[in-house]
Amino acid sequence: TGKPIMPPAAYDSSQVPTVLQALRVQGILQPSEARAGEDVVIAYDLDALHTGFDSLVQAFPPHFLHCYAIKAAPMGFILQAAIQAGLGLEAASILEVENALLHGCPPGKIVFDSPAKTYRELDFALSKGIHINANTLEELDRIASILSSSSSPSYFPPPSVALRIN
Numbered sequence: 184t185g186k187p188i189m190p191p192a193a194y195d196s197s198q199v200p201t202v203l204q205a206l207r208v209q210g211i212l213q214p215s216e217a218r219a220g221e222d223v224v225i226a227y228d229l230d231a232l233h234t235g236f237d238s239l240v241q242a243f244p245p246h247f248l249h250c251y252a253i254k255a256a257p258m259g260f261i262l263q264a265a266i267q268a269g270l271g272l273e274a275a276s277i278l279e280v281e282n283a284l285l286h287g288c289p290p291g292k293i294v295f296d297s298p299a300k301t302y303r304e305l306d307f308a309l310s311k312g313i314h315i316n317a318n319t320l321e322e323l324d325r326i327a328s329i330l331s332s333s334s335s336p337s338y339f340p341p342p343s344v345a346l347r348i349n
Contacts, residue, residue, distance in 0.1 A: 229264065239268075240269045248271050250270060251270050252275070263287065271294060277295075277301075280313060291313075293313045296316040302329065306329050323344070
């Protein structure tokens with residue numbers, strides 16, 4: 184029973200030439216022989232990003248965990264916007280897990296969803312309280328082995344593990 188999700192305001196492409204020229208004048212956009220005059224710039228509408236995140240959070244009850252896929256755009260300012268909006272972060276590698284932690288995402292709001300997690304990566308994630316999506320039954324066996332190992336610390340909070348079925 185949240186507010187309806189509204190699409191962000193339409194993008195105004197008429198401003199692109201002005202922005203590109205300003206970037207050239209400031210020396211940010213340099214001429215390139217490889218691009219042969221084809222300027223490539225990635226720009227983010229932060230208002231639209233915030234609106235989208237807020238609409239998603241408001242559309243569902245508070246107990247839902249929505250995660251932004253770090254691989255979509257791993258820049259810190261985007262990850263922090265997602266975290267501030269109440270979203271979690273979905274990490275497809277241990278480096279993305281570390282990036283999520285570095286930018287202040289609570290471990291309980293990180294979902295580690297790599298298809299090739301090592302024993303050490305699983306142990307690290309479990310010890311931090313990071314949610315794990317297991318991709319194979321063999322991975323579930325590795326997780327069980329880690330959790331039953333006498334050398335493993337007691338995990339708190341208890342591990343959250345799901346099995347991904349494609």
